[in-house]
Every structure is written in structure tokens, then in C-alpha cells.
């Protein structure tokens with residue numbers, strides 16, 4: 193067997209087409225959506241992700257507003273930049289690119305974002321709404337990677353209702369909110385949320401119809417861990433050694449490529465969950481701009 197590909201590039205393109213029409217409708221009503229980004233410091237991977245987000249915005253007609261601060265910015269500097277984005281009428285949604293430099297309190301910064309402009313869905317109010325399972329008075333933004341994973345599976349016809357999902361990783365942006373999303377009424381998966389202290393991780397993965405690996409350890413999920421036919425989603429991205437004779441670095445996922453011989457579905461790295469994460473950010477910005485028009 194060779195696993196079928198959960199194609200994040202094609203799926204994100206289809207979602208973008210739908211968003212383009214909604215953006216055009218918003219513009220006609222004088223409510224042009226705008227994404228703000230705050231990048232602190234000069235980590236090359238973070239800078240490249242932020243550039244990618246602005247490129248995505250241009251593709252669907254969303255304005256983008258870039259704020260940057262130097263690596264030695266203080267907590268007060270970051271707080272002031274967040275306050276400016278909260279107040280900027282061009283910005284209908286924004287994100288603070290993570291990770292922030294050492295010495296900056298990430299959680300404190302996330303709490304300063306206006307929940308109605310929280311494009312990442314990581315403000316405690318929005319995470320709380322995810323726990324409660326309600327859509328608030330504003331369209332509650334969902335964390336982008338979990339939302340992208342659910343969308344990627346749905347658009348390939350992989351069922352979640354009644355499925356047993358093993359999520360590996362309990363981080364703020366992926367594992368923890370994904371567990372909450374998958375167990376919502378209407379999605380109805382059963383979730384085992386695994387982490388670095390889970391005894392016998394291989395056995396937990398073997399029980400799963402759907403496996404999501406979000407750890408950042410290359411090749412962690414091995415072929416003999418995977419139930420034949422399972423869907424395996426790879427969220428890990430580790431920059432490996434450069435490709436010989438090229439300036440390009442190899443991107444390594446958390447899933448051993450040998451899993452392809454066993455799994456029914458697999459999302460690749462690159463080209464799987466990453467593009468879906470990016471497009472769900474756009475979807476949040478559009479939904480928040482639409483919500484801002486409602487009385």
C-alpha cells in the first residue's frame with residue numbers, strides 16, 4: 193500500500209478561492225480586511241513565515257500591515273506595538289509571531305491582543321470559547337493549525353466522527369487546542385492527547401485511526417507504530433542539513449517516510465499542514481471582518 197496524499201497546497205488553494213470572493217464582498221461594503229503582523233527580532237525562519245503570510249494576503253486581496261521590533265525590544269515596547277495594532281482601524285486581525293525573544297513574556301503578550309482582532313485564536317478568551325464549545329458574539333477565531341488539520345481531513349473525506357485520534361504534542365498552538373476542537377460536538381472524535389511523558393507512546397499510536405504528530409522530532413513516528421490504513425498528519429518541521437550542492441535546507445517531519453507503506457493517508461512536509469495553517473489565518477481574518485459588520 194502507498195498512502196494517499198493529504199494535499200495541503202491544493203486544499204489551501206481551494207480555500208483561498210472561496211476567501212477571495214468573500215474579501216471582494218467585504219470590500220464592496222467598505223469593510224476591507226487587513227492582517228497585521230508583529231515580528232520581534234531577526235530569526236530567519238520567523239521572518240520567512242511572516243513574509244509568507246503577507247504574500248498569502250496579497251493573493252486573496254487582504255491588506256497587510258507589518259510591524260517589526262528589534263531583538264532587544266523590552267516587554268513595554270512589545271506591549272506598545274500590540275496596543276497600536278489593537279487601535280489601528282486598517283487592522284481587522286493580527287498576530288504576534290512566536291516565539292518571542294528570550295526575556296519577553298509570551299503569555300502576557302497574547303493577553304494584550306484584542307480578542308476581536310486575535311487572528312491566531314490564542315487569546316485566553318478565544319481559547320476559553322473553544323473549551324466552552326460556543327461561538328461568541330464575534331465569530332470566535334480558532335487556532336490556525338488545528339482548524340487547518342480538521343479542514344484538510346474534511347476536504348479529503350477522512351471521517352472524524354467516531355474516529356480515535358492520537359495527538360502527539362501538548363503545545364499551545366497545536367496539540368492542546370486540537371484535542372479540544374476534535375472532541376467538540378459535531379466533530380465527535382475520541383482523542384488521546386500524548387506528550388513526552390506518555391508511557392508506551394507506540395501503543396497509543398497503534399490504536400489510532402488518525403495520528404497527528406506535532407513534536408518537532410524528525411522521524412519520531414515509525415511505520416511499525418501505525419495501524420494499516422490510518423491517516424497520519426505531520427506537523428513537525430525541523431530544518432535539516434542542506435541539500436548537497438544547493439543552498440536549500442531539507443525540511444524534516446516528525447513522521448518517518450517509511451510510514452507511507454502502511455498508512456492510508458499522509459500529509460507531507462512540506463506541502464501538508466503548513467499551507468493549511470496559513471490559509472486558516474486568512475479565514476480567521478475574513479470571518480472577523482465579516483463579524484465586525486454585524487450589529
Ligand SMILES: Nc1nc(=O)c2c([nH]1)NC[C@@H]1CN(c3ccc(C(=O)N[C@@H](CCC(=O)O)C(=O)O)cc3)C=[N+]21
Pocket residue numbers: 241287288289290291312336337365429443461462463464465466467469470
Ligand atoms: N503567532 C504565531 N502563529 C503561528 O501560526 C505560528 C507562529 N506564531 N510561529 C511559528 C509557527 C509555525 N507556523 C507555520 C506556518 C506555516 C508553515 C508552512 O507553510 N510551511 C511550509 C514550508 C515552509 C518552510 O518552512 O520552508 C510547508 O509545510 O509546506 C510552517 C509553519 C506558524 N506558526
Ligand SMILES: [Mg+2]
Pocket residue numbers: 356384396399
Ligand atoms: Mg486509546
